[in-house]
Amino acid sequence: MRLGRWVSDHAVLAVALAVLAYTFLPIVIVVLMSFNQPASRAAYTFDAFTLNNWKNPCGPEGLCSSLVTSIQIGVLATVGATLLGTLMAFALVRQRFRGRSLANVLIFLPMASPEVVMGASLLALFVAGGLGGLLGFWTILIAHIMFCLSFVVVTVRARLQGMDSRLEQAAMDLYATESQAFWKVTFPIVFPGILSAALLAFALSFDDFIITNFNSGQTVTFPMYVWGAAQRDIPMQINVVGTAMFVVAVAIVFLSEMLRRRRERVR
Amino acid sequence: MSTVAPSADAAEHSTRSEDLRLSALTKQFGDFTAVDSLDLTIPAGSFFALLGPSGCGKTTTLRMVAGLEIPTQGDVRLGADDITWAKPYRRPVNTVFQNYALFPHLTIYENVAFGLRRKGRKDVAEPVREMLGLVELEGFEGRKPNELSGGQQQRVALARALINHPQVLLLDEPLGALDLKLRRQMQIELKRIQVEVGVTFVHVTHDQEEAMTMADTIAVMHGGRIEQMGSPGELYENPRTTFVANFLGQSNLVTGRVTGRDGEDLKVDAQGAEVRVPAARANGVDGDVWLGVRPEKIVLTPAGNRPDRNSLGRAEIVDVSFVGVSTQYMLRMPWRQDLMAFEQNTGARAVLKRGDVVEVGFAGAHAFLLDHDQDARAGVDQDLSL
Amino acid sequence: MTAQTVVTPAAGRQRRWNTAWLLLLPGGLWLTAFFVVPLFQLVATSLYDPSGSEELGYAMTWSWSNYGDAIDFYTGPLVRGFGYAAVATLLCLVIGYPLAYAIAFKAGRWKNLMLILVIAPFFTSFLVRTLAWKLILSDNGFVVGVAKTLGLVADDGRLLATGVAVVAGLTYNFLPFMVLPLYASLEKIDHRLIEAAGDLYASPVQGFRRVTLPLSMPGVIAGTLLTFIPSTGDFINAQLLGDTTTTMIGNVIQSRFEVGDYPAAAALSVTLMVLIVILVSVYIRRAGTEELL
Numbered sequence: 041m042r043l044g045r046w047v048s049d050h051a052v053l054a055v056a057l058a059v060l061a062y063t064f065l066p067i068v069i070v071v072l073m074s075f076n077q078p079a080s081r082a083a084y085t086f087d088a089f090t091l092n093n094w095k096n097p098c099g100p101e102g103l104c105s106s107l108v109t110s111i112q113i114g115v116l117a118t119v120g121a122t123l124l125g126t127l128m129a130f131a132l133v134r135q136r137f138r139g140r141s142l143a144n145v146l147i148f149l150p151m152a153s154p155e156v157v158m159g160a161s162l163l164a165l166f167v168a169g170g171l172g173g174l175l176g177f178w179t180i181l182i183a184h185i186m187f188c189l190s191f192v193v194v195t196v197r198a199r200l201q202g203m204d205s206r207l208e209q210a211a212m213d214l215y216a217t218e219s220q221a222f223w224k225v226t227f228p229i230v231f232p233g234i235l236s237a238a239l240l241a242f243a244l245s246f247d248d249f250i251i252t253n254f255n256s257g258q259t260v261t262f263p264m265y266v267w268g269a270a271q272r273d274i275p276m277q278i279n280v281v282g283t284a285m286f287v288v289a290v291a292i293v294f295l296s297e298m299l300r301r302r303r304e305r306v307r
Numbered sequence: 308m309s310t311v312a313p314s315a316d317a318a319e320h321s322t323r324s325e326d327l328r329l330s331a332l333t334k335q336f337g338d339f340t341a342v343d344s345l346d347l348t349i350p351a352g353s354f355f356a357l358l359g360p361s362g363c364g365k366t367t368t369l370r371m372v373a374g375l376e377i378p379t380q381g382d383v384r385l386g387a388d389d390i391t392w393a394k395p396y397r398r399p400v401n402t403v404f405q406n407y408a409l410f411p412h413l414t415i416y417e418n419v420a421f422g423l424r425r426k427g428r429k430d431v432a433e434p435v436r437e438m439l440g441l442v443e444l445e446g447f448e449g450r451k452p453n454e455l456s457g458g459q460q461q462r463v464a465l466a467r468a469l470i471n472h473p474q475v476l477l478l479d480e481p482l483g484a485l486d487l488k489l490r491r492q493m494q495i496e497l498k499r500i501q502v503e504v505g506v507t508f509v510h511v512t513h514d515q516e517e518a519m520t521m522a523d524t525i526a527v528m529h530g531g532r533i534e535q536m537g538s539p540g541e542l543y544e545n546p547r548t549t550f551v552a553n554f555l556g557q558s559n560l561v562t563g564r565v566t567g568r569d570g571e572d573l574k575v576d577a578q579g580a581e582v583r584v585p586a587a588r589a590n591g592v593d594g595d596v597w598l599g600v601r602p603e604k605i606v607l608t609p610a611g612n613r614p615d616r617n618s619l620g621r622a623e624i625v626d627v628s629f630v631g632v633s634t635q636y637m638l639r640m641p642w643r644q645d646l647m648a649f650e651q652n653t654g655a656r657a658v659l660k661r662g663d664v665v666e667v668g669f670a671g672a673h674a675f676l677l678d679h680d681q682d683a684r685a686g687v688d689q690d691l692s693l
Numbered sequence: 694m695t696a697q698t699v700v701t702p703a704a705g706r707q708r709r710w711n712t713a714w715l716l717l718l719p720g721g722l723w724l725t726a727f728f729v730v731p732l733f734q735l736v737a738t739s740l741y742d743p744s745g746s747e748e749l750g751y752a753m754t755w756s757w758s759n760y761g762d763a764i765d766f767y768t769g770p771l772v773r774g775f776g777y778a779a780v781a782t783l784l785c786l787v788i789g790y791p792l793a794y795a796i797a798f799k800a801g802r803w804k805n806l807m808l809i810l811v812i813a814p815f816f817t818s819f820l821v822r823t824l825a826w827k828l829i830l831s832d833n834g835f836v837v838g839v840a841k842t843l844g845l846v847a848d849d850g851r852l853l854a855t856g857v858a859v860v861a862g863l864t865y866n867f868l869p870f871m872v873l874p875l876y877a878s879l880e881k882i883d884h885r886l887i888e889a890a891g892d893l894y895a896s897p898v899q900g901f902r903r904v905t906l907p908l909s910m911p912g913v914i915a916g917t918l919l920t921f922i923p924s925t926g927d928f929i930n931a932q933l934l935g936d937t938t939t940t941m942i943g944n945v946i947q948s949r950f951e952v953g954d955y956p957a958a959a960a961l962s963v964t965l966m967v968l969i970v971i972l973v974s975v976y977i978r979r980a981g982t983e984e985l986l
Contacts, residue, residue: 048897056795059788060807063814063868066825070817073828124720131716143717146724152918154926154969156943160950160962161731164738167955186727189720209375210408212395214422214467224421228412247819249929250943254950266820270933274824282821289816293809 067286074279093276097284100275106265107281110246113177113261117184117245122238124185125192132193133200150190158187159254166255175257183251188241195240199233239292325386326351327372327475327507332381334367341367343531344381349509349524351474354501356510356522360554360686364531365511366405369477372509373402385474396425401468402477406484407460409452415439415463416448422471438466441500458489465497469504478510482517494520515555519543527551529686543601545675547590552599552677554686559605559646561619562679563598565589572671578642582617583671595679604673605648607636610664617674619667622646627661634658638667732966739959751955759960767945767961774942775968777856777931778924781863785871785920786913788864793875793912794905798884811872823862823933830858830934854936862930870919878912879905914980922969 077090098104132143150158162183166172171179207229211221249263256264266278327349334342342364349355357365370376372383374395382391390398401422410418419438420431428434439445442462452460461481468476481497482490498521501508512518518525519539526536527550535542535551546552549560563577572583577598584598610621619640626637636648636659646667652658659665738751743759745751764771796807814822829836830852837853840846852858882905890900906913928943942965949958 050799052791052795053799055788055791056799056807059792059868060810062788063811063865065829066822066865067814067817069825069828070821073825124723127716128720131713135713135716137713143721146721146729150724150728152922152973154922154943154965156926156928156946157735157962157966158728158731160946160958161735162727163950164955164959165727165731165734168734168738182727186723189724193720204406204408206404206406206408207410209373209395210402210404210410211421213373213375213400213402213404214471215396215425216421217394217396217425220425225410225412229410243816249820250927250947253947263818263820266818266824267929270820270824278818278821278824282817286813286817290809290813293813297805297809 070279070282070286073276074283076276076279078276093280097277097280100269100277102260103262103265103275103277103281106260106262109177109259110262113181113184114242114246116181117188118238118242120181120185121188121192121241121245122234125189125237125241126196126234128189128193129196129200133197134205147190147193150187151194155187155248155250159183159251162186162251163254175255176259179255179257180252180259180261183255184245184248187248187251188244191244192237192241195237196230196233199230203229243289325474327509328384329368329372330381330384332368332371332383333379334364334371334376335379340531342371342378345531345533347526347533347536349475349507351507352505354498354508354510354521354523356512356518356525357528358512358515358518358525358555359528360513363528365513365528366479368528369402369479369509369511372475373400373477374398375402399471399474400477401471401473401475402479403461403464403468403481405480407452407464409460409463409467411452413451414448415444415450415452415455418452418463419466419470421467426471434470438470441469441503442466457485458493461485461493462496465500469500469506473506475507475509478508480512481510482514483512490517497521519555527554529554544673545588545590546599547677548685549597549677549681549683550686552675552686553684557602557647558599559602560597560599560677560683561640561644561646563596563676565593565596565676573676575676577619578640578644580617580619582619582669582674584617584674584676585672588672588674589676590678592676592678597677597679597681597683599675599677600646600669600673602635602647603633603649603651604669605638605646606668606670607638607648607650607659607665608668610666612666616668616670619646619669621664622667624659624661624663624665627659629658638665640667735959736963738955739963741956741959743954743956745956756956759956760964763957763960764964766957767942770940770942770945771961771964773856773939774925774965775972777860777863777939777941778921778927781860781867781924782871782917782921784860784864785868786917789868789871789875789916790913793872793879796872796876797879797882808876811876812869815869819866820929820933823866823929826858826862826865827853827933830861853934854939856935856939858934859931859939859941862934863924863927866927866930867920867924870923871916874915874919875909875912878909878915882908910980914977918973918976922973925969926965 072086074093075089075091076086077088077092079087093099128143128147131137132140132147162179163175166175166179203226207225208221211225212218216224247263248261249267252261252264253267260268262281269275269278329345329347332342332345332347333340345364345368357368359365367376371378374390374393374397378391382389384390385399390400410421413421416435419435423431423434435448436445439448442465444459444462444466447455447459447463452463455463461484464481478497482493485493494517497508501521510518510522522539524536525539525542527534527542529550535547542551542555546555546558549558552558552560561577563575563582565573566576566581567574568586569583571585571587573586573589575582575584575596575598582598589596606616622638622640624636625639625645628635631652633649633651636650638646638648640646648667737753739759740753740755740757741751741759742754743756743762792811796804796811800807828834831837832851832853837846837851840852841848841850846852852861886904886908887900890904891897895903925941926943926946928941928947931939931941931944942961946958946961946965949955949961
């Protein structure tokens with residue numbers, strides 16, 4: 041009886057842990073393969089342990105230049121989308137105006153559209169506009185800002201909605217002008233939301249393949265590089281990049297979590 | 308509806324403050340009139356309460372004084388200055404917000420210093436220290452608001468507003484988020500601080516006990532208008548509308564009819580019983596009336612002992628609630644109406660039992676008459692306080 | 694004073710209206726120019742003369758037949774696109790629900806850590822992850838070996854390059870899109886409601902069916918939509934884990950565009966979009982939560 045109760049209490053937890061383990065399975069493979077010395081160029085199996093991939097991540101031609109391209113586009117797309125999206129979020133939360141629901145639909149739709157449709161329609165526009173020859177860095181950037189924008193709006197809007205609007209009123213009541221109230225109160229409080237929106241935008245941009253694939257022309261981003269490599273032979277160094285991405289991202293998350301804890305623990 | 312609160316003693320504490328005058332103040336949200344042509348003068352230095360159920364327009368009135376809401380009509384004057392259109396940061400008025408609205412990203416010190424810094428003061432350390440002393444929060448300077456208890460946050464909100472030496476301090480349900488015991492304590496505290504600084508306090512609340520404990524003058528608001536204004540005692544002892552009679556404490560309202568006059572008294576036929584009520588407490592009504600008696604003013608005597616005062620006749624006790632300091636009885640009158648009576652537990656007599664039959668009496672000077680056209684249940688169940 | 698009384702609030706409203714539009718304008722224009730306008734262009738492209746080419750250009754001939762041709766020709770990928778996505782969505786729900794439930798109600802102080810663990814695997818590149826699955830499901834790999842021992846796969850059978858592998862990849866890659874909304878709506882449920890159900894003689898299973906599940910419906914709907922919509926258009930999983938018999942609609946759109954057959958590709962994209970809109974609106978209507986939009 042007691043055992044039955046324990047099992048039923050912990051069954052869900054056991055299933056959950058199993059699912060978590062399943063999600064980490066490919067990560068284990070990626071980390072493992074980053075230390076792999078393949079027997080032949082064609083075989084994608086683990087043969088021997090080596091540190092060569094880590095010592096020479098830029099070995100395969102084009103890998104590191106694709107990484108640089110991805111980072112450049114990621115940074116620019118993040119800046120653009122965060123700027124435009126934050127402004128929109130402020131308008132949607134803090135202002136009353138006609139056409140609000142239209143604006144909401146405009147922001148919601150890109151998130152609800154399959155990427156292949158967004159990529160295809162942008163390409164159709166560029167081609168119809170006679171810009172087919174100009175596809176490359178800038179068209180990728182345009183596309184990335186477009187699909188990151190909605191996610192930024194949603195993230196910042198959530199933070200703004202969670203903020204008591206009476207804080208701004210309190211600031212004005214305490215002799216802060218509109219702009220002082222914004223910079224002294226609103227902005228510092230919303231800033232964590234803007235920061236996480238920016239991180240999300242960078243992650244989305246950095247990892248995008250489908251939309252990029254339609255509008256990249258001759259430009260190669262990191263996902264494009266992996267895609268190309270997957271058609272031929274796969275350099276083990278992409279696993280080095282994959283592992284590094286994982287480690288950096290997890291480190292950022294843990295660091296911010298620790299900072300948050302410390303801030304709360306000051307008492 | 309022009310009402311002027313009696314000048315409070317506290318006025319002399321503050322010489323530079325000036326009266327706050329609202330005239331024909333109206334606020335409409337779409338078709339809804341939140342505040343309806345309000346005329347009100349709040350004397351400098353007084354502790355003034357706007358009391359009413361939620362949605363009565365009291366908070367909107369406060370926000371118009373603070374500059375957070377623009378009136379649809381009418382104006383707000385502070386002394387000789389018209390501040391109707393002034394931005395919130397351009398009026399010598401500060402607010403203690405409901406749930407305090409402390410800046411979560413700033414320390415207590417910076418929260419309190421906020422207003423002074425905005426006004427360009429550099430030497431804020433001394434006034435901040437002084438103000439934290441006034442609210443008994445020395446040593447909390449470096450903490451963040453979420454590390455403080457509700458009562459402490461309340462004090463910070465008060466300090467943050469008072470440090471600016473406003474001419475008027477607005478308090479929007481300042482104690483609403485505190486538990487009963489802390490609320491009692493803060494009521495006394497707030498009153499002490501008000502007397503000490505001598506600033507005009509305008510206090511908005513739905514809690515009649517809170518208003519009566521602290522305020523010199525109470526204005527009872529209902530439906531965007533002021534129902535009645537006066538000292539707590541006046542409002543309680545002689546309510547002028549059924550709403551005030553029910554919202555402020557409880558009242559037994561019995562249908563009656565003024566049948567004549569006998570010297571200073573009016574003769575009233577209340578469901579067959581003839582009672583006398585001083586004409587001064589009749590609120591100018593005649594003909595059909597509500598005869599109002601507060602439950603604690605009702606005197607119960609064993610059946611057969613004819614009381615030497617106004618009698619409403621015999622009643623059967625249908626319910627008894629013992630609450631410690633007093634006992635509450637529900638009395639079934641011969642005309643099928645149930646009246647409430649509270650009796651102090653002085654120990655002079657054993658608690659009556661359900662089914663006992665008693666004589667129901669009251670002193671005429673404790674009763675009041677109201678216009679029978681008013682709804683006898685107005686204001687019942689709208690008192691949200693515990 | 695009376696004039697001011699009338700004018701000022703209106704002027705204030707006017708100014709606020711302008712501020713709102715000023716803030717919305719840059720982003721709104723961007724979305725209009727690079728999302729809305731392209732959709733119209735996509736529809737236009739889908740009606741171009743199918744005999745055009747990149748070299749010769751395309752003529753607008755209102756060729757509605759492009760749709761019929763494309764759908765006729767690519768019925769298989771179209772059906773597979775929706776079929777695989779539906780199965781993957783269902784699998785995501787089945788494995789994602791216990792995970793979200795455990796995080797919301799059973800994780801205690803490990804809640805934040807578990808949430809991070811849910812997202813963490815997805816910090817690596819989508820493509821690198823999918824390539825890892827290629828290795829996991831490879832013919833001489835561990836998974837196939839176990840499946841053969843259990844008789845789930847024939848001795849000469851394989852998992853890679855089958856529909857199973859494609860669905861497995863989709864399920865894996867879109868799992869967080871299911872778990873996070875589910876968690877968000879489960880987290881909001883007052884745990885006392887579930888205890889109250891137990892107090893009122895509901896068995897744990899009945900309590901779940903009558904209280905927890907209905908209250909988590911917004912999360913179920915959001916999660917299924919967020920999983921289903923991107924899965925239908927995906928072509929990475931089918932390309933890397935499948936073969937020519939497992940192509941999805943996304944693969945066809947991608948390859949048609951690559952070879953310059955724009956009218957057919959556009960017609961397929963529009964078909965995909967329209968089908969999704971129809972399915973989603975029927976689904977939302979049936980589920981009865983229109984406020985989700």
